[in-house]
Amino acid sequence: MAKRFQPGIVSANDLLSGAVIYLAADGTWVSTMSKAEFITDAERADERLALAETQPEIAVGAYLAPADNSDAGPVPNHFRESFRAEGPSAPARKSWGYANA
Amino acid sequence: MLDAQNNPTRTYLDRRVEEFRAQVNRRIDGSLTEDEFRPLRLMNGLYLQLHAYMLRVAIPYGTLNADQLDVLAEISERWDRSYGHFTTRQNIQYNWPKLPDVPDMLARLADVNLHAIQTSGNTIRNVTADPLAGAHADELMDPRPVAELIRIWSTDHPEYQFLGRKFKIAVTGSPNDRAVTKAHDLAVRIVEKDGEIGYQILVGGGLGRTPVVGRVIREFLPQADLLPYLEAVLSVYNLAGRRDNKYKARIKITVNEMGLEEFSTRVDEAFARIRPEFSGADQDLLAELQTAFAAPELAPRDDAAYHAARAADPVFASWADVNLREHFAEGYAIAMISLKPHGGVPGDANAEQMRVVAELARKYGQNEVRVTQEQNLVLPHVAKADLPAVFGELKAHGLATANAGLASDIIACPGMDYCALATARSIPVAQQIAERMAENEIDVGEMAIKISGCINACGHHHIGDIGILGLDRAGVENYQITLGGDAGPDMKIGEKTGPGFAYDEVADAVERLVHAYLDLRHDGELFRDTISRTGPEPFKSALYDEEKANAA
Numbered sequence: 336m337a338k339r340f341q342p343g344i345v346s347a348n349d350l351l352s353g354a355v356i357y358l359a360a361d362g363t364w365v366s367t368m369s370k371a372e373f374i375t376d377a378e379r380a381d382e383r384l385a386l387a388e389t390q391p392e393i394a395v396g397a398y399l400a401p402a403d404n405s406d407a408g409p410v411p412n413h414f415r416e417s418f419r420a421e422g423p424s425a426p427a428r429k430s431w432g433y434a435n436a
Numbered sequence: 437m438l439d440a441q442n443n444p445t446r447t448y449l450d451r452r453v454e455e456f457r458a459q460v461n462r463r464i465d466g467s468l469t470e471d472e473f474r475p476l477r478l479m480n481g482l483y484l485q486l487h488a489y490m491l492r493v494a495i496p497y498g499t500l501n502a503d504q505l506d507v508l509a510e511i512s513e514r515w516d517r518s519y520g521h522f523t524t525r526q527n528i529q530y531n532w533p534k535l536p537d538v539p540d541m542l543a544r545l546a547d548v549n550l551h552a553i554q555t556s557g558n559t560i561r562n563v564t565a566d567p568l569a570g571a572h573a574d575e576l577m578d579p580r581p582v583a584e585l586i587r588i589w590s591t592d593h594p595e596y597q598f599l600g601r602k603f604k605i606a607v608t609g610s611p612n613d614r615a616v617t618k619a620h621d622l623a624v625r626i627v628e629k630d631g632e633i634g635y636q637i638l639v640g641g642g643l644g645r646t647p648v649v650g651r652v653i654r655e656f657l658p659q660a661d662l663l664p665y666l667e668a669v670l671s672v673y674n675l676a677g678r679r680d681n682k683y684k685a686r687i688k689i690t691v692n693e694m695g696l697e698e699f700s701t702r703v704d705e706a707f708a709r710i711r712p713e714f715s716g717a718d719q720d721l722l723a724e725l726q727t728a729f730a731a732p733e734l735a736p737r738d739d740a741a742y743h744a745a746r747a748a749d750p751v752f753a754s755w756a757d758v759n760l761r762e763h764f765a766e767g768y769a770i771a772m773i774s775l776k777p778h779g780g781v782p783g784d785a786n787a788e789q790m791r792v793v794a795e796l797a798r799k800y801g802q803n804e805v806r807v808t809q810e811q812n813l814v815l816p817h818v819a820k821a822d823l824p825a826v827f828g829e830l831k832a833h834g835l836a837t838a839n840a841g842l843a844s845d846i847i848a849c850p851g852m853d854y855c856a857l858a859t860a861r862s863i864p865v866a867q868q869i870a871e872r873m874a875e876n877e878i879d880v881g882e883m884a885i886k887i888s889g890c891i892n893a894c895g896h897h898h899i900g901d902i903g904i905l906g907l908d909r910a911g912v913e914n915y916q917i918t919l920g921g922d923a924g925p926d927m928k929i930g931e932k933t934g935p936g937f938a939y940d941e942v943a944d945a946v947e948r949l950v951h952a953y954l955d956l957r958h959d960g961e962l963f964r965d966t967i968s969r970t971g972p973e974p975f976k977s978a979l980y981d982e983e984k985a986n987a988a
Contacts, residue, residue: 353534392465395484
């Protein structure tokens with residue numbers, strides 16, 4: 336049985352930097368989740384994942400990440416996506432050199 | 437056979453770097469798909485994690501010289517965020533490399549004979565060893581010549597590039613196992629029988645989702661039989677190991693499903709076939725390696741200055757009590773350098789700290805640095821008279837935490853702050869616990885707290901006195917506690933206590949366990965002794981009944 340569809344956004348990692356990226360409605364990749372296209376049906380999700388597949392020079396490992404929508408755009412609804420969006424939590428950044436500790 | 441493979445010389449490393457550079461270029465220009473590129477980058481230690489690539493560099497048997505450590509620092513500054521993360525398998529990981537820079541990073545590593553080959557993928561991984569090898573008073577023999585022999589044999593060995601799963605080997609020459617040998621796919625323990633040196637061989641150990649304590653497959657293997665015997669073990673595993681299910685593909689499952697006896701019989705058959713192929717060239721090489729790893733000449737030194745400093749500075753005395761280990765040479769000590777400042781990130785060192793340690797090794801430490809399975813560094817040969825100066829430098833750079841082997845010397849995997857496989861965070865949990873432990877950890881004494889952020893157990897939670905496993909329970913981080921694990925020579929897997937704890941409850945729970953231990957212990961008893969005597973019940977009660985009482 337197919338997994339029940341959950342609304343969300345298409346996310347991937349940037350090929351060159353490895354950074355987290357999101358697919359926007361205009362087909363470009365953005366670094367802020369709130370600017371991503373919020374996808375509400377399975378058909379659109381398949382289309383957008385197919386589009387991502389055609390851009391291997393930009394996006395690695397594209398997948399549909401579950402998210403909620405808000406007035407400010409899509410927001411994470413699971414802590415994994417929160418960490419992907421925000422980077423390592425503040426305590427874990429303590430070693431980032433003296434300058435940016 | 438060995439000659440053809442040879443030690444990865446500069447030429448070999450250069451060739452590998454240029455090969456990978458071409459692969460990276462082909463990936464970037466679109467000639468290679470990600471599916472094609474992924475196994476190629478993994479063969480070179482390059483992972484793609486949550487927020488960035490991660491490059492894992494091998495530190496064979498945990499031994500570095502000062503120049504190598506300087507280069508590790510330089511790489512972190514030129515191509516990463518000026519720090520590195522030391523792991524439980526004696527590797528260093530860079531968390532923020534950019535794909536186009538990685539070939540340059542590898543080229544710089546090659547300048548000092550370091551590389552990232554076989555730090556990932558289904559191959560024989562970095563060969564690890566006792567981090568106090570060649571220095572500790574309790575050692576029978578330095579394990580590093582054997583570890584280096586195995587490394588040379590296994591590096592780029594064509595038969596072992598596509599094993600069913602990864603394969604980890606550890607070597608120790610001390611009865612006080614500091615290399616977690618029983619958690620390895622294969623382990624070599626150097627032993628003595630009737631005045632002859634040989635090897636006890638263990639197989640099938642491992643942690644992960646199915647923790648198994650390694651078992652002895654050969655009590656005493658003559659030295660000259662080592663490589664043919666390892667080939668025999670690998671060849672049986674390579675053919676009989678399961679490839680249908682990733683979670684059943686490690687040798688521990690093969691051995692368990694087949695039974696140790698049958699596995700051993702097949703190894704003996706393979707050994708009989710393979711042994712004649714070894715002409716003795718491997719033994720000539722081992723003899724050369726033993727010379728290369730000969731103990732440094734340590735001139736006798738008066739230690740009056742050390743005792744004077746102890747008397748004058750209680751902070752130094754306390755550090756010395758906790759962080760020094762017994763050296764084989766009189767007047768010398770092994771200095772453990774803690775990478776676990778209270779509230780810091782376990783195992784991280786920034787570039788400046790790496791350079792300070794390198795310089796200390798040059799000036800006072802026979803040019804040697806070690807990386808431990810507990811994610812700390814070591815200066816293995818320091819004259820006691822030089823320790824006050826060493827301590828002063830360490831202290832000035834945040835490296836003098838007196839907690840080696842204590843409750844705040846926590847092993848923690850990168851967890852969900854970095855790792856794509858993680859199900860919960862590890863680092864902030866370790867930080868919270870370490871801060872709680874700081875105040876009276878000297879009284880608590882030896883204590884191993886180990887934290888993994890997923891079931892793969894990189895943080896060794898199964899074998900901590902107190903183990904913590906971070907899971908995702910219905911979209912919330914939840915931490916399961918295990919008790920009574922032991923990473924020593926008689927490794928034990930800890931037992932689960934009961935329901936898990938929320939992210940902000942774990943440090944309290946651990947504190948209750950430590951208080952229970954202080955109440956229950958007899959004089960001189962370690963945590964593992966107390967729990968063997970009392971059983972887990974009083975500790976479970978501390979975890980769960982007190983929690984209820986507090987909530988009431």
